[in-house]
Amino acid sequence: GQQLNQSPQSMFIQEGEDVSMNCTSSSIFNTWLWYKQDPGEGPVLLIALYKAGELTSNGRLTAQFGITRKDSFLNISASIPSDVGIYFCAVFWDTGNQFYFGTGTSLTVIP
Amino acid sequence: KAGVTQTPRYLIKTRGQQVTLSCSPISGHRSVSWYQQTPGQGLQFLFEYFSETQRNKGNFPGRFSGRQFSNSRSEMNVSTLELGDSALYLCASSQYRGREAFFGQGTRLTVV
Numbered sequence: 001g002q003q004l005n006q007s008p009q010s011m012f013i014q015e016g017e018d019v020s021m022n023c024t025s026s027s028i029f030n031t032w033l034w035y036k037q038d039p040g041e042g043p044v045l046l047i048a049l050y051k052a053g054e055l056t057s058n059g060r061l062t063a064q065f066g067i068t069r070k071d072s073f074l075n076i077s078a079s080i081p082s083d084v085g086i087y088f089c090a091v092f093w094d095t096g097n098q099f100y101f102g103t104g105t106s107l108t109v110i111p
Numbered sequence: 112k113a114g115v116t117q118t119p120r121y122l123i124k125t126r127g128q129q130v131t132l133s134c135s136p137i138s139g140h141r142s143v144s145w146y147q148q149t150p151g152q153g154l155q156f157l158f159e160y161f162s163e164t165q166r167n168k169g170n171f172p173g174r175f176s177g178r179q180f181s182n183s184r185s186e187m188n189v190s191t192l193e194l195g196d197s198a199l200y201l202c203a204s205s206q207y208r209g210r211e212a213f214f215g216q217g218t219r220l221t222v223v
Contacts, residue, residue, distance in 0.1 A: 031209050042115075042201050042214035043154075050210075088154070092209040097167045098144065099203075099212055101154040 006089055006102030013079055014110050021105040022073040023089030031092035032065050032072040033099070036085045043088060047074070079109050113138065115204050115215035123221045129190040132218045136183050136204030143185040144212065145177060148199040157200075160185055161208075192222045 006023045013019060023032070031050055035043035047058050049065035049072060056063055062075045076083055089102040116135040124130050136143050145157040156169040160179035177187040183204075189196055199219050203212040 033211065035214075040199070040217075040219065042117075042217045045211055045213060048211045090212075094209065097208065098156045098159060098169070100156070101146075103153050 004089060004091060004100055004102040006105055008105060009103070010106040010108070012108045012110065015079060015081060017079055019076040019079055019083070019107060020073060021087060021107075022071060023102050024071040025091060026070070028069040029091035030069065030094065032063075033090040033092075034061075034063050034072070034074045035088045035090060035101075037088065037104075038085050046087075076107075079107075081109050081111055083107060084109050115202055115213055117200075117202050117215035117218050119218060120216065121219045121221075123223060124192050126192055126194060126222055128192050129188060130192060130220060131186055131188045132200055132202075132220075134185045134187075134202030134204075134215060136185070136202075137206075137213055140204035140206045140213075141183050142205040142208065143179055143183065144203045144205070145185070145187050146201045146203065147171075148201055148217070149197075154201070157187065189220075194222050196220065197222045 004025050033048050034046045037043040047056050047063040052069050053067045054065045060077045086104040086106050088104050090099045092099050118133045142161045144159040147155045158168045158177050159166050163179045174190045179185045199217045201214050201217045203214045205212045
């Protein structure tokens, strides 16, 4: 299967700080998605990226699709307590017609 | 527009039993995928259906099966349950291949 390396594995930050996480792969993908998951709930789509180099924002969140199509990053500005959760990157594997998910970044925001 | 609906939210079953989980996709979405999520393995792909046809299947034993109906609703079945089948089962729907996938809240299955 495809491997997605997501880092960091966990983050502990103060409220108001900015956050950055990334996701890398050894293969090229044409679709990169970022999700947030709260405990016991399904992942919620945050941002979808379909074009290399694309930079997309959703409120305080900004994500970029790497120019090599092998990586993506997600930034969260001015973090707030409700940003707590696990963030996943995902890619669509055309050949296998399925999404692959990273291992997740657990974010804790300290008030 | 209603989101992806999964039922039931929680299930407790005994080893050896079978279980059926249901997923209603977003209206207009014809692709439905199923995933198993466990702390140790993360999100693992089970299978994907489009217009009642299974287009792809993940690396799971034959005890895991699914189907999709003409209204795009999907069910997955797990027979002869094992303790290791305890997990959060997630369903996702997409309108177009390779585009945004939207998840339901999941079904938490506990096998005792």
